[in-house]
Amino acid sequence: MSLSQAQQRAVRRTGQDVCVVAGPGSGKTLVLVERFAWLVEQGTSPLRILAITFTEKAAFEIKRRLVERFASDPDARRQIERAYVSTLHAFCLRLLKENALAAGLDPRFELLDEREQTAELNRALRQSLDELYARRPRELRDLLESWRREKPEQDILAAFEALRLSGKPIANWRDENPPEGAFQKLIAAVREMRGASPPPTTEAQARRLAELDSWLRSAPEGPVTRRHFDFLKDFACNKKGLKEGHPIHDRLDDIRGPKMDDARAELVAAYYAPQRETLIRAVERFDEIYRNNKREAARLDFSDLEEQAIALLRSNAELRRTTQENFEAVLMDELQDTNPLQWELMDLVRRPGRFFAVGDINQSIFGFRHAEPGVFERFRERVARQGEVDCLSENYRSRAEVLGAVDRVCEGMAGIASNPLEARRRFTRSGAAVEVVGATAETVPDAERIEARWIARRIRDLHAQIAIEDRNLGPRPARFRDFAVLVRNSASVGPLEPALAEFGVPYLLARGKTFFEEPEVTDLVAVLRAIENPLDEIAFAAVARSPLFGLSDEALLRFKLDHKDPEEFAELRALLDEVRPWKDELPPDRLLGRVLDERGYEDSLQPAARANIDKLLALLRDWHASRPSALREWLDQLEGLRAEHEEPSAPANDSPDAVSVMTIHAAKGLEFPVVFLAAMHKGVDARKSSLLYRPGRGLGMRWRDPFKDQGIPDAIHLTNSLEVSDKERCEADRLLYVAMTRAEERLLLSFSYKREEHPKAWPEQVLAGLGLDFQEITISEAPDAPELEQAETERSTAEAEPVARPEVSRYEATASVTAIAQFAECPRRYYLERYLGLEALRPRFHEEEEIPEDRTAGELSASELGTMVHEILAGTFAGAPAPEARDLASRFDASELGRRAAGAVRIEREWDFVHAVEDIVLRGQIDLWFEEEDGRTVLIDYKTDRDESRIGHYALQLRLYAAAIEKMTGRSPSEAWLFFLRSGRAAPVQVQDATAWVARFKEAQDRQSFPLETGAHCRACPFFRGRCPAVL
Incomplete structure (x- = not known):
């Protein structure tokens, strides 16, 4: 698509920061993409352009268009695939991962998702209030009585979020001094009104003046008490018997309205000052607990990403300079949706004259996410003072009559800036x-x-x-x-x-943010409750009446009157009794999967309802994978999220x-x-x-x-x-x-x-x-x-025309390379350990005498040693390493591969990746890969094992790593090596396609078929002679 003159001017403007006011339908995304492309054509490397969007979907769309734009230039296309086109949070994550030690973070930190964050916030807040009640019960009772909120948690969390996004500490709340003098101003205004009143000519006038005199004489002094509120309540003066022009008639509305409100507001703040201090202390403790919990778990939330990135760039001048120099240009989409904290971050990243921002203040509608349209307006005004602002008012979307209606309806509105389309x-x-x-x-x-x-x-x-x-x-x-x-x-x-x-x-x-209220979700949560507690009659009745069983109200009534199970309940009881023994053994999504498969619940549901079931199963699966817990804990967490967290319903498959x-x-x-x-x-x-x-x-x-x-x-x-x-x-x-x-x-x-x-x-x-x-x-x-x-x-009758859709998939949506390799070696072990999340019934070594002879008390375990060696080789280990770990790491540095890595033109250590294969999102971490001057790419995986006979097992991992490198860089590694650190031996691995194993992995889960593969590896398996029936 060719650019208009206005679009072309914006794309090619130089010598200043660029502000593009892009009205609806004006080609905003096109302009941003063309600006990126123009910079590349002018000689700027795509890897030196930072493009920030506000959604992953927008980032994907921009990168997709750029890849299409440079389809005929393979080198540029490959660089664009690796370019910094991402959300602001993704950029912060990358910055902090690359500089974790400088930021004071655990290099292995992970992100809390929105649901996990809500759960952790609620947990920390409850702990803070519980502690306050245990130590100062009277203070907490006084606070709650004076506040009169049955559930204050939601209001506290909203204020806490707003405070964090402002970048201010909680202690600032103590320094805030509300306006003073309103009470005395009220008295002065009444006294002035009384003084301006002429002598009374009627009995009504005389009464009004006497009431004012009495009220003024009773004014309390000193610290605020209940008497002050009594005093305001006793102000009974009215206009009865007074005519327009009389000072009382003309001034009374202002006194009884704004001035009385201001005085009451001042008094209530002073009266409840101790309770306010109690609240601030509770929130400070809540913040401390929340931060400590995240630190101990090496987790960050989304606000932390911004806070930590800003703190890192503020405190580290060298890193700030390097970051700014790394980017020849910074592009930002939807600037009107930025908050002040995000703007501060962009200020630290960009260089003067290298910033290109697109936005439209008239489309700023995300105030509930703390977006501040004033950020965009101030940037526009600054650019206007220093150069030119590019306004795109041509609309390539709508009929002229539609745009005419928009202009006529919105003209003169307080929230709309003039920009006729x-x-x-x-x-x-x-x-x-x-x-x-x-x-x-x-x-x-x-x-x-x-x-x-x-x-x-x-x-x-x-x-x-x-x-x-x-x-x-x-x-x-x-x-x-x-x-x-x-x-x-x-x-x-x-x-x-x-x-x-x-x-x-x-x-x-x-439907919006009503996920936990959707009928199909409440049905399945009721199933879990009935499984957890056989005495929960409410949950049992909910399951019975749901489409899962569809029992009649008459059957339920007979049950209530006779206290005997009608015949219709037998099937329900049998199914619940069948799965209940597994409630703390199987993950909750597997429990529900058993019920869904048995009852065919989804067959009659529409796409939106099926999508919600998929989402619930995925949530439960992810929660259990991150922190295995008993079913009771998951039910408590679901209830907390339902009460406190607005969760969007799942999108249905497109009709x-x-x-x-x-x-x-x-x-x-x-x-x-x-x-x-x-x-x-x-x-x-x-x-x-x-x-x-x-x-x-x-x-x-x-x-x-x-x-x-x-x-x-x-x-x-x-x-x-x-x-x-x-x-x-x-x-x-x-x-x-x-x-x-x-x-x-x-x-x-x-x-x-x-x-x-x-x-x-x-x-x-x-x-x-x-x-x-x-x-x-x-x-x-x-x-x-x-x-x-x-x-x-x-x-x-459907929300959309029904379309062909397979049964709900029971396979893991994401899988690690290690999981695929474990599956390839023994599907049964994978099933028990990773798919079901079960623990071994026996420890790997039963008694002290079975501990390997070369392991003594106080020595590092094999796992601990391996982690330390990898951190040394990655340059992320802090502190004094164990001598054995240092020696093992030095063997690689001294090897031929180590010398080649030291001379590489590009080197990546502990390289995390995520990419899709056969509908599975494959994730992993590559120990080391590097590029040499001649363009050869070398892949290396370190092993601290004594046993070097498992090369075949490890080869599959390397081949999947090679596929990830090819996906991300466009080139497959030229060489792949296993490096055994104990012997210093490098074993070559032939690079070939291994994605067929991912297809087998998915198929096994769909079929629920995990055959047993016996062999020497069984002796090291934690399930051998336990849950696994293998016999050697």
């Missing part, structure tokens, strides 16, 4: 491009049902009537996948599902032809020929957390009124709440803008309202901008559903 894509005119409908009825729910049915009917009509102007194919008949229904939040979807089903409209529903139903946030970055923006009357929850932290203002709290069971915000909370409300209103403007600009050809806007009560916000803004009134667009009757053919009726 110019339509550059040409369409054949066909019908109205923009439609607006308001559904009304006696109640809002009835109106919402009318609106939903109108949407379903309109989709069917347009699907049958219009042609879509495909960019590649030209005009073609409309498909259901050309349509999208966007909503502000997932709670608005309810009326749409039955309406779409009734009208025979297939759809895919992105060949279905309407997309999703939130506006999920639609960001997407486009559809026909867009319905539904339920515009739905707002967001305006309630504010009881804890509100804002950088520069501090932590505000809403406390309990000492006299009433209601909340009073302190001064900081009051200010923060106003600021947050302003930001939310501006973001709501941008959310409407993003929703409307997703449409290519047609935009249909709808809302519902109770008769005679016109809705505000978006409906009002849309109607005003388009010059419409309610009478013109109102409907009050639901359209009739068409009579559908049987096949169409069956299809419409």
Whole structure:
């Protein structure tokens, strides 16, 4: 695709930092890709360009386009495949991995995923509160009583997250001083009002003045007590008997409103100062526990990546200089979604005049993730002062009539910066491009049902009537996948599902963050609960009524009345009894797999439900692999995540032809020929957390009124709440803008309202901008559903048209090279040790006399020695190594291979890799590989074994390592060697394709076939003469 003049100017601009304001549909990704390509064409190595995106999907898309762009240049393509095109977190991870010791981190640190982080945060917070209760129970009770929050954990965690992203320590909360003097200002204002009042001329006036005099005389002094709140409560002055122009009449609203609120906020902060200090101490202890737990486990969370990377670059001037010099150019996508901490990191990485950023403040809609649009605005202003800002206003997506509607509706909105869009894509005119409908009825729910049915009917009509102007194919008949229904939040979807089903409209529903509430997930969690506890009648009844068994309410009632199992329960009891003995032996996903296979539960489910089951099984599998635990612990963790963690439902497999139903946030970055923006009357929850932290203002709290069971915000909370409300209103403007600009050809806007009560916000803004009134667009009757053919009726009841899909796979989605090698040597050992996660019934060595003769007390074990030697050779070992480990490492350095490695032009040690083979994500760590001046690549794997007879076993590992190097670099190693450190012997390994073993590995798991392979290796197996029946 050729570039427009504006795009070309942005791509080729030099001599300054570049700020590209890229409106929707303006080719933002194209410009970023072309900037990268242009830099390469100008002689910049792809390996010296850092491109930062905010999602892995975006990074993949950018790299894919670049690889296509340089398809005819193999060298450039290979470098691009290794280039730094990644998310900000991935860049931080790479930086910290490469400089772990300088950052004070364990080089083997791993990342907590979002679910693990939520679980660890909750665990640390509970421990902190438990400790406080054990040591100072009165203080904790006082805090909870004054706070009046049944479950304060969620508010604490939200404030803690906001504080971390600001880069400030918790101790700063103590230094924050709220505004003072509001109480005295209130008294002064009342005194001034009283003094300005003329002598009374009526009895009512006399009473007002007497009330004021009495109130002023009773003003308390000294430290804040309950008497101060009594004093404010006793202010009873009103306007009765007073006319406009009288000082009391004219000033009373201000006194009873803002001034009284400010005074109350000041008093409540002083009154509850001890409780605030208790909270700060508890959060400091929580932070300490959380950090210690992560340190001991060598784990980091995503915020740590940013914090640690910033701290490393701040404190290490040499590394900061080297990092900046390594990158000739830094490119950043979606700058409007950056927070201040991320911006600080980019400031430390980039050089002046080498930064290229793309963004659009009008599309900043992720405030709930702490994105700060002001970051982009300040960068734009700075570039404007020093050079030129590139504005891309040409829109290559939408019909001119759609863009005209966007401009008219959004013009003048507080959250929208002026950037009129110019339509550059040409369409054949066909019908109205923009439609607006308001559904009304006696109640809002009835109106919402009318609106939903109108949407379903309109989709069917347009699907049958219009042609879509495909960019590649030209005009073609409309498909259901050309349509999208966007909503502000997932709670608005309810009326749409039955309406779409009734009208025979297939759809895919992105439900949002409700994974743990999905019926299929709650069904399977109930199965685990029933397995764990045979006395849990609630779980048993849930399983019985679920589609797993489908028992009737009558059967359950008989069970409740007779306390005897009806015949229908026998099968359920039998299955639970069969799997229960294995509940602490098998991982929980295997327990569920047994039940699913037995009952055929998934056969009748739709794609979205099946995807959720796959996701639950994968979650349980990953958790168990990282930290094997009893089933009871997994159930507790699931309950904690359900209560505290918003988890998105799994995406279903794509349907060949279905309407997309999703939130506006999920639609960001997407486009559809026909867009319905539904339920515009739905707002967001305006309630504010009881804890509100804002950088520069501090932590505000809403406390309990000492006299009433209601909340009073302190001064900081009051200010923060106003600021947050302003930001939310501006973001709501941008959310409407993003929703409307997703449409290519047609935009249909709808809302519902109770008769005679016109809705505000978006409906009002849309109607005003388009010059419409309610009478013109109102409907009050639901359209009739068409009579559908049987096949169409069956299809419409699904969230998407059912597609052929295999049974849920029971194979591991990821596997290490070591696991594949172990499987190749003995599938049965792999099955017992890695697949089922079982421990040996006997130790490897039973008694002290069976310990090998050359191992004495205090010596390193073989595993410990091997780890130390590898760390010495990788240059990551800290401290004084054991003499034996030092000697073994020196044998490689002194060998011919060691000398060749020392002279290599590129060398990689402890090289981690991940790549896909046969639908398995293969991961591993290569001890050493290097490139020599002549281009030869050499692969080496160290072994500390005394037994050198297992070359065949290790050869498979090297061949899989070789495949990974070829995948990542484009070239297969020229040589592969096993280096036995004890003898100093190097054994060559022929490099050949070994991926067939990955296929066999996957097939064995699908078939659940793990045959026993007996041989000499059995004697070293921990399951020999235990769980394994092998006989030698």
